[in-house]
Amino acid sequence: xxxxxxxxxxxxxxxxxxxxxxxxxxxxxxxxxxxxxxxxxxxxxxxxxxxxxxxxxxxxxxxxxxxxxxxxxxxxxxxxxxxxxxxxxxxxxxxxxxxxxxxxxxxxxxxxxxxxxxxxxxxxxxxxxxxxxxxxxxxxxxxxxxxxxxxxxxxxxxxxxxxxxxxxxxxxxxxxxxxxxxxxxxxxxxxxxxxxxxxxxxxxxxxxxxxxxxxxxxxxxxxxxxxxxxxxxxxxxxxxxxxxxxxxxxxxxxxxxxxxxxxxxxxxxx
Amino acid sequence: xxxxxxxxxxxxxxxxxxxxxxxxxxxxxxxxxxxxxxxxxxxxxxxxxxxxxxxxxxxxxxxxxxxxxxxxxxxxxxxxxxxxxxxxxxxxxxxxxxxxxxxxxxxxxxxxxxxxxxxxxxxxxxxxxxxxxxxxxxxxxxxxxxxxxxxxxxxxxxxxxxxxxxxxxxxxxxxxxxxxxxxxxxxxxxxxxxxxxxxxxxxxxxxxxxxxxxxxxxxxxxxxxxxxxxxxxxxxxxxxxxxxxxxxxxxxxxxxxxxxxxxxxxxxxxxxxxxxxxxxxxxxxxxxxxxxxxxxxxxxxxxxxxxxxxxxxxxxxxxxxxxxxxxxxxxxxxxxxxxxxxxxxxxxxxxxxxxxxxxxxxxxxxxxxxxxxxxxxxxxxxxxxxxxxxxxxxxxxxxxxxxxxxxxxxxxxx
Numbered sequence: 001x002x003x004x005x006x007x008x009x010x011x012x013x014x015x016x017x018x019x020x021x022x023x024x025x026x027x028x029x030x031x032x033x034x035x036x037x038x039x040x041x042x043x044x045x046x047x048x049x050x051x052x053x054x055x056x057x058x059x060x061x062x063x064x065x066x067x068x069x070x071x072x073x074x075x076x077x078x079x080x081x082x083x084x085x086x087x088x089x090x091x092x093x094x095x096x097x098x099x100x101x102x103x104x105x106x107x108x109x110x111x112x113x114x115x116x117x118x119x120x121x122x123x124x125x126x127x128x129x130x131x132x133x134x135x136x137x138x139x140x141x142x143x144x145x146x147x148x149x150x151x152x153x154x155x156x157x158x159x160x161x162x163x164x165x166x167x168x169x170x171x172x173x174x175x176x177x178x179x180x181x182x183x184x185x186x187x188x189x190x191x192x193x194x195x196x197x198x199x200x201x202x203x204x205x206x207x208x209x210x211x212x213x214x215x216x217x218x219x220x221x222x223x224x225x226x227x228x229x230x231x232x233x234x235x236x237x238x239x240x241x242x243x244x245x246x247x248x249x250x251x252x253x254x255x256x257x258x259x260x261x262x263x264x265x266x267x268x269x270x
Numbered sequence: 271x272x273x274x275x276x277x278x279x280x281x282x283x284x285x286x287x288x289x290x291x292x293x294x295x296x297x298x299x300x301x302x303x304x305x306x307x308x309x310x311x312x313x314x315x316x317x318x319x320x321x322x323x324x325x326x327x328x329x330x331x332x333x334x335x336x337x338x339x340x341x342x343x344x345x346x347x348x349x350x351x352x353x354x355x356x357x358x359x360x361x362x363x364x365x366x367x368x369x370x371x372x373x374x375x376x377x378x379x380x381x382x383x384x385x386x387x388x389x390x391x392x393x394x395x396x397x398x399x400x401x402x403x404x405x406x407x408x409x410x411x412x413x414x415x416x417x418x419x420x421x422x423x424x425x426x427x428x429x430x431x432x433x434x435x436x437x438x439x440x441x442x443x444x445x446x447x448x449x450x451x452x453x454x455x456x457x458x459x460x461x462x463x464x465x466x467x468x469x470x471x472x473x474x475x476x477x478x479x480x481x482x483x484x485x486x487x488x489x490x491x492x493x494x495x496x497x498x499x500x501x502x503x504x505x506x507x508x509x510x511x512x513x514x515x516x517x518x519x520x521x522x523x524x525x526x527x528x529x530x531x532x533x534x535x536x537x538x539x540x541x542x543x544x545x546x547x548x549x550x551x552x553x554x555x556x557x558x559x560x561x562x563x564x565x566x567x568x569x570x571x572x573x574x575x576x577x578x579x580x581x582x583x584x585x586x587x588x589x590x591x592x593x594x595x596x597x598x599x600x601x602x603x604x605x606x607x608x609x610x611x612x613x614x615x616x617x618x619x620x621x622x623x624x625x626x627x628x629x630x631x632x633x634x635x636x637x638x639x640x641x642x643x644x645x646x647x648x649x650x651x652x653x654x655x656x657x658x659x660x661x662x663x664x665x666x667x668x669x670x671x672x673x674x675x676x677x678x679x680x681x682x683x684x
Contacts, residue, residue: 048322048641059637073637083475090476095406097393117393118316118386119328121404125475127634129324133386135317157315158386228634230562231476252478252562252636 001168011106012081014208014236015164015195016218017074019246021202024056024072032076034147035166037154039138051132053077061245071246076194077130077163078227079109090233091122091131094120099160102210107208107236108165113117116159123160127228128235131162165205166192188212208236208257225250277431280673281683290669297661304655307648311383318648327626328623329649330384335467335622337373337380337656338411339495342503344370344418344462349500350534353454359528362426364673367512372663376656378415384636385650403469410463417456421449428672461496468495471625478561480569481630482553490549491625497545501538502618504531505591505611508606512608514668519531520681522674531653532607539614543588550584568632572640575628579620585615610635 032038032053034119054076066195082088087102089109099115100122102108123131128166137157140148148154151168155161173189180263188207195205206213215238219226223240278284285293310318321328347366351359382388394408427433427442465488471480472489482489508528514520554565569577594600594610602608631641645653667673 027428040357046322048324049317050323057637090474093401094404094473095398096399096402098399098409099393099397104664115393116387117390119384119394119404120321120386121470123323123326124471124630125476129635129638131326132323133316133326135322136315156387160386205331228476230477230560231634249636252634254559254562254564258561 028194035193081234301658307651341373342499343507348453465492505614
């Protein structure tokens, strides 16, 4: 996946999630399950062995009523560029069998389930818990197998899976552009299932390198922050919030730290 | 007690067949319990464990790291014997190699159970990612297991029955004469895979509890793991020798041999503790705060991991045994020596535990909480399995092989 294609410039696909707009409805999760053939258990109460490529956290400001404020935070894989911004993502660098890879053409951190042998080192490496292990073989309720997405392989027991930014949609969009003799794909041609499903347009997806794409503008918003920036994972998922307590909840600070340290200043990728 | 000159080495006493059979039956029963749990994990999958998406690494990875550290007695004793020429240690090197062989074969078995797709285990060699510490572990560990097998074989060929076969007799003789080459290879491989195991958690820059800076691509844990294995591995050899002596009710290795190994271990442990304390201070004062974590965040707000575990690892199971072992009075007192080697073994095991389990327990995303874990019976059984396997291998080796060169001298039959 590291070869360079002559007909397209390097992309850096990313996501901006506006937490001021997110209602925590879960449509993004449902769309993701359907698009990516994510299996589910009969009993989903134990979330730590559930398969979900995007989860929604409920945060609050810790204050009692009537000052309580709540925020919903959807968390897919952060598709980290990693230290040095050249694909040294926490998970990619540790996978012993190259079952997860950084695509230099798109910035997407891929997962290759048929290559994965289930050592779970990537899960130990990921601070976001974005990686999920197939503890069971998938069981599809009656007839639902007929509704699986033919563009996405279902995974088997014993391998790790995670959000791929619906990479199959990128491949389809690229094929379409190629057939129509175009070098570039339009912003609307490659959208993730969660971004499409979000009823409040809280999830925006696009090329962070392309100044015409909405995400490229939004990521520079004063409301923008990323999760755990101090770890230098360099995620490509940005969050927007007008509330300072939400922005502060995105990272760890020492008790006496009132302002982000200099090392936490946003790094803009060119 | 009766003597079996045919298959049992001449001039040594062994227990009766009945006694030995009962002992082996008990060990085999435990082994079969572990084998059944292993079967469940392979047949039904890792849903048989209490691991989850927060605890991708758990009891098994700890067991792997611990047995490899404890099996470090083989490479370090080999290094002292064959490279540094400490001839006295030839009286314990056979046993150190057997213990190492058991530890490393156990580690490979546990890894085979631990991976979600065991039939794809060879991918780690075929599709190797040279940037992954786990790749380096897999290569060095497998190669070193080969070396340990080669080191163990001459001892097996010295069984009186096998020794009568001329080919095996000469093979064992020739293997002995070039054993220094294999010992040197083993030392080289061990320095790397012991280090790489430290690197496994040390490179995780998304995990502030275990992440460490270092030199080039090697985090400090790389060096600390090698150092601690060299220090505590021989302590495990001494401990297992002591247990064997108690069970067989006879002296197998002379005190001066044990004393020499204990002294060297003590100095290794003392210097390791200096490095470990320096590393802990730098991590607590610089590394973790740069990531937004205060030292006490790693040791509070959870039901298990308090400061006690750090004190246990560094003071009680580190500084204390080191102090005992480096002083002549300490190590010559048999009770203190035993206490010291037990503490050192516990200490290195605690270190491996926190570097795996506590690393994953600590919440990194600010709005998550501590993750707690307790193993399922299948995990426990498969972890005890190697212990039963080790008991069986040691029992067979002790009964049928001339493991201890000083045994006859220390236990004259006439």
